[in-house]
Amino acid sequence: MSISNPIVYDCIVVGAGLAGLVAARNIHRSGHNVLVIEAQDRFGGRMYGQYLPSKQWIDRGGQWVGPTQDRFLALLDEYGVRRFPSPAEGRKVLIFDGKRYEFDGFFQGFPEGEPPSISEEEWRDAMDAWERFETLTKELPSGHPRRDRQNQKLDSQTFIQWIEENTLTAFGRWYFSYMSRAVGYLGPAEPSQVSLLHVLWGNNCAPQSEHPEAELLHGGAGQIPEKIATELGTRIRLREPVLRICHDQAGVEVETLKSRFTAKFTIVAMPPHLAGRIIYDPPMPPLREQLTQRVPMGCCAKILISYDRPFWRDKGLAGIGLGNCKWIELCADSSDPETGVGVIATFVVGDRYRDWRSMSDSDRRAAVLSDLAIYFGDEALSPSTYDEVDWPSDPWAGGGYAAFMPPGVWTSFGEALTAPVGRIYWAGTEMAERWPGFFDGAVRTGEAAAKAIMSFL
Amino acid sequence: MSISNPIVYDCIVVGAGLAGLVAARNIHRSGHNVLVIEAQDRFGGRMYGQYLPSKQWIDRGGQWVGPTQDRFLALLDEYGVRRFPSPAEGRKVLIFDGKRYEFDGFFQGFPEGEPPSISEEEWRDAMDAWERFETLTKELPSGHPRRDRQNQKLDSQTFIQWIEENTLTAFGRWYFSYMSRAVGYLGPAEPSQVSLLHVLWGNNCAPQSEHPEAELLHGGAGQIPEKIATELGTRIRLREPVLRICHDQAGVEVETLKSRFTAKFTIVAMPPHLAGRIIYDPPMPPLREQLTQRVPMGCCAKILISYDRPFWRDKGLAGIGLGNCKWIELCADSSDPETGVGVIATFVVGDRYRDWRSMSDSDRRAAVLSDLAIYFGDEALSPSTYDEVDWPSDPWAGGGYAAFMPPGVWTSFGEALTAPVGRIYWAGTEMAERWPGFFDGAVRTGEAAAKAIMSFL
Numbered sequence: 001m002s003i004s005n006p007i008v009y010d011c012i013v014v015g016a017g018l019a020g021l022v023a024a025r026n027i028h029r030s031g032h033n034v035l036v037i038e039a040q041d042r043f044g045g046r047m048y049g050q051y052l053p054s055k056q057w058i059d060r061g062g063q064w065v066g067p068t069q070d071r072f073l074a075l076l077d078e079y080g081v082r083r084f085p086s087p088a089e090g091r092k093v094l095i096f097d098g099k100r101y102e103f104d105g106f107f108q109g110f111p112e113g114e115p116p117s118i119s120e121e122e123w124r125d126a127m128d129a130w131e132r133f134e135t136l137t138k139e140l141p142s143g144h145p146r147r148d149r150q151n152q153k154l155d156s157q158t159f160i161q162w163i164e165e166n167t168l169t170a171f172g173r174w175y176f177s178y179m180s181r182a183v184g185y186l187g188p189a190e191p192s193q194v195s196l197l198h199v200l201w202g203n204n205c206a207p208q209s210e211h212p213e214a215e216l217l218h219g220g221a222g223q224i225p226e227k228i229a230t231e232l233g234t235r236i237r238l239r240e241p242v243l244r245i246c247h248d249q250a251g252v253e254v255e256t257l258k259s260r261f262t263a264k265f266t267i268v269a270m271p272p273h274l275a276g277r278i279i280y281d282p283p284m285p286p287l288r289e290q291l292t293q294r295v296p297m298g299c300c301a302k303i304l305i306s307y308d309r310p311f312w313r314d315k316g317l318a319g320i321g322l323g324n325c326k327w328i329e330l331c332a333d334s335s336d337p338e339t340g341v342g343v344i345a346t347f348v349v350g351d352r353y354r355d356w357r358s359m360s361d362s363d364r365r366a367a368v369l370s371d372l373a374i375y376f377g378d379e380a381l382s383p384s385t386y387d388e389v390d391w392p393s394d395p396w397a398g399g400g401y402a403a404f405m406p407p408g409v410w411t412s413f414g415e416a417l418t419a420p421v422g423r424i425y426w427a428g429t430e431m432a433e434r435w436p437g438f439f440d441g442a443v444r445t446g447e448a449a450a451k452a453i454m455s456f457l
Numbered sequence: 458m459s460i461s462n463p464i465v466y467d468c469i470v471v472g473a474g475l476a477g478l479v480a481a482r483n484i485h486r487s488g489h490n491v492l493v494i495e496a497q498d499r500f501g502g503r504m505y506g507q508y509l510p511s512k513q514w515i516d517r518g519g520q521w522v523g524p525t526q527d528r529f530l531a532l533l534d535e536y537g538v539r540r541f542p543s544p545a546e547g548r549k550v551l552i553f554d555g556k557r558y559e560f561d562g563f564f565q566g567f568p569e570g571e572p573p574s575i576s577e578e579e580w581r582d583a584m585d586a587w588e589r590f591e592t593l594t595k596e597l598p599s600g601h602p603r604r605d606r607q608n609q610k611l612d613s614q615t616f617i618q619w620i621e622e623n624t625l626t627a628f629g630r631w632y633f634s635y636m637s638r639a640v641g642y643l644g645p646a647e648p649s650q651v652s653l654l655h656v657l658w659g660n661n662c663a664p665q666s667e668h669p670e671a672e673l674l675h676g677g678a679g680q681i682p683e684k685i686a687t688e689l690g691t692r693i694r695l696r697e698p699v700l701r702i703c704h705d706q707a708g709v710e711v712e713t714l715k716s717r718f719t720a721k722f723t724i725v726a727m728p729p730h731l732a733g734r735i736i737y738d739p740p741m742p743p744l745r746e747q748l749t750q751r752v753p754m755g756c757c758a759k760i761l762i763s764y765d766r767p768f769w770r771d772k773g774l775a776g777i778g779l780g781n782c783k784w785i786e787l788c789a790d791s792s793d794p795e796t797g798v799g800v801i802a803t804f805v806v807g808d809r810y811r812d813w814r815s816m817s818d819s820d821r822r823a824a825v826l827s828d829l830a831i832y833f834g835d836e837a838l839s840p841s842t843y844d845e846v847d848w849p850s851d852p853w854a855g856g857g858y859a860a861f862m863p864p865g866v867w868t869s870f871g872e873a874l875t876a877p878v879g880r881i882y883w884a885g886t887e888m889a890e891r892w893p894g895f896f897d898g899a900v901r902t903g904e905a906a907a908k909a910i911m912s913f914l
Contacts, residue, residue: 157615157618158618161618273733277733290856354869
């Protein structure tokens, strides 16, 4: 096809998540004419805040930031968003096979501090495997995994197979399976669903050893989309799913159910599977077409529970729990010290989500709270507020935290993840080479896409 | 939402592939008011014929039928489509690691007849593994794989891992890898991409031992869509991609770029990933949403090469070649005895497709023909016609032969594959419990969806 209408915009950004907003803002600031089109009635995507009746904020999407997430930190500084250390003082709780351990360390995708007092054999098993995992990780070069013999080998197996071959105890096995379900770049995915290569790659470019959950934001991450959007003003259109993008050598025409818009370039700033749902004319190249069929979103609900005060601290607990409970494998104190309210953020993930989601509203709530009571005591059963965010039920996210790669996708289709197609560019945390699955990755890809396009404007 | 416009149709079928056409025809024949909406400018989907200048037909999509494919056979009989045995007289050719073997047997996903004269050790290795593969297959109950401990175990590994654990020789390994890339229910997929459970399930419900490629059709399979469409007359709308389906307790409203149509029910008759690209209001349940992100189409181009006559028969060859050549692992005589023209159907599949597709038009053609010359002699280099069908470049198929399941999809999301959502039903060969990936599976699901809906009309 060729575009018949005159070109109006320099760039149309499809999707007003963090990556799209950052890209649009940078293009706008350089004096170019930009338009953002968003399917939902809000901007921010998986960066999504909410105020409780108590004026306490909660983050329905992502919430944390770490010390090496440079680009996100720069954004926070620019908008004057203040940070505070994620509450971690006190003893952490591990529940394993019904037994309770309190300890001073941590081990979400990186062992640190005092280990829990499980048997020496179990801990040794997990740590031996961890060493092998780290060695494998360090063999990977930086950047997206390339197609070579070594990577194809790693990409041909699921993470669970590596776990089974490298652990001897139920604890060792759970240690890594839990990691697969808890860490940002991993979907979350059940370890039976994700490529070993993807896990190693994520551990290389988004390592837990750099503490990506070290800090929280006063007022929450959810305040940021609005700050960027304010700068863009009327250049954002909400409630208009983009259905079709026609493109030729002169520009692009972006079509919604209501209107058509033309531009010199477009940035599609969405997870790959959503980018794949748009009709392209001419169609996407075959590798890109097949890629977007193969990059699913993680399967997770986030639940935010608030209490009058962080009662767990009275018991010397940090409000951080990990373990193989029936529903809750990870929960974390997310209380803002300036409000005095106690907030626990937790997740129901993977196959647990599947079963949990099939229950009634009240059963789901009871399930979550009774697991919290195992971690922190019966006070957990009486929260002030209880909010579920069911990401797989949101068609404009399709899941959360982020997308992940099943076996054989990186090495056969990976090169189509970021390659522009004519005047169409891609952004979103899934495309990042550093901190994929985190806010920082989204900022990086938004900045990069804007820069690439502006070099032609 | 609720639908405000009056209900016009009893059923709207989205997608005019074989499953959709069969469903619509059955509903129409029962006196109900049906409408078919198709994105492309033709009907048939992956059932797609073409006439060459010589009046010889070729099938750009599927072409074969086997003796236990009851529902497809019944359809052929009904429309008076005559069959003939797939040409197989003469010696088959195996090329393995550059060595050429002629033999009288066959082994595409089922060993039969005289084996090629490769070493006893290599053949024994493949056959020992085959026995284990068959034993595992027979342990599966019929129907779609359920979520139980045994299936979860099988579903947590890639096929290549099973192959590596169960074969000792390069030939044994290739024997099964080739199967993964050649058999209908397998995508095709590289064995690193597909779940072991999926492979076993397919071998159970769509076994090569029942000879699904035993016969071809005079005039080709591509004539069938038109025969069904003739019966439906003006009840088919072409060139109208369905963008949104609103649904409530009273009915559905199906929206294209041009129009809206209402009905009591809808059947979405497309592969899962395409069904997932429609906007649903209210959205799909979370398991269905996540499923459609996880069921990719196979990666394959089909190439049809015709010659004045089937020259290979002069040499006593059957026109059937298998082997680990650079591009062509499988080619098959598809000549209609009534025309006298020689036709070879072949495929470039998986990672081979990836590299082949990146070459120029003339290099791709030269690559295919030079491999054919290895199988059948230099006469193969001078065809009358050469037609490539690039299925992954067709956005309304997204690939071919069919979709397949990566690890962890069947046991975590499989139940959402066929479950109706309110008044929305699903059809297509990917949903079949018998002969998935074949025409017969498409017919079965079309018939079943029509029957389910008519029980309410």
